[in-house]
Amino acid sequence: MNLDFSFLTGELLASYVWGGLKYSVVLTLVAMAGGIVLGTLLALMRLSGIKALELVAAFYVNTMRSIPLVMVILWFFLLVPFMIGRPIGAEASAFLTFTLFEAAYYAEIMRAGIQSVPKGQTYAGYAMGLTYGQTMQLVVLPQAFRNMLPVLLTQTIILFQDTSLVYAIGAYDLLKGFEVVGKNFNRPVETYLLAAIVYFVICFSLSMLVRRLQKKIAIIR
Secondary structure (H helix, E strand, C coil): CCCCCCCCCHHHHHHHCHHHHHHHHHHHHHHHHHHHHHHHHHHHHHCCCCHHHHHHHHHHHHHHHCCCHHHHHHHHHHHHHHHHCCCCCHHHHHHHHHHHHHHHHHHHHHHHHHHHCCHHHHHHHHHCCCCHHHHHHHHHHHHHHHHHHHHHHHHHHHHHHHHHHHHHHCCCCHHHHHHHHHHHCCCHHHHHHHHHHHHHHHHHHHHHHHHHHHHHHHHHC
16 A cells, blocks of 8 residues: 555644544533533432432433444434424534433443442431432532542543544544545545544543543542
8 A cells, every 4th residue: 555644734634633623522521521410410310219210310321321322423413403493513413412322321430439439428428417419419429429530531531432423414523624634635544544543642642641540549549
């Protein structure tokens, strides 16, 4: 194979790829924040002891975790405009889809984190006169977040990788930027190779940061 990267310049990458990278990062951060909030609520519902809430949360989590992400992306992109009577665009659809989909995974992480906190902490909160909500907010959840922080960040790295699936609905993400460059210069192999390298560098660097954070948390414990 004759690989030729000479056509790639900083100006070219800034024009085509930088916008896609920004969208991928913003999508990751928004989906992470929204997914953790919604996932925490789902985890609390599953641990509430109220049968109706447990069933609703379990159905949501198990359903989302049993369907390929690309199918969920297509469903939301096609069904939401049909339901509300107007298009919402590929980018906005991706924000909604990823937030709701990732919430199912963050919910299981948070549930495991909450269950990792000793029961004595909960009983101590009750003994101080705190309600269930106050005990969770002030006593249990801060410890659960600390315990699960490396796993939450690891799931976020996976989320960043999954953002490349928005190609299915035409959203302009990092991979789409490289694809456009490859089509314009008829060099798809080179641009896809470079895209793989960029994804690897970003995800590997983040993985190293998570590993360092995990060691610090272990020392604190």
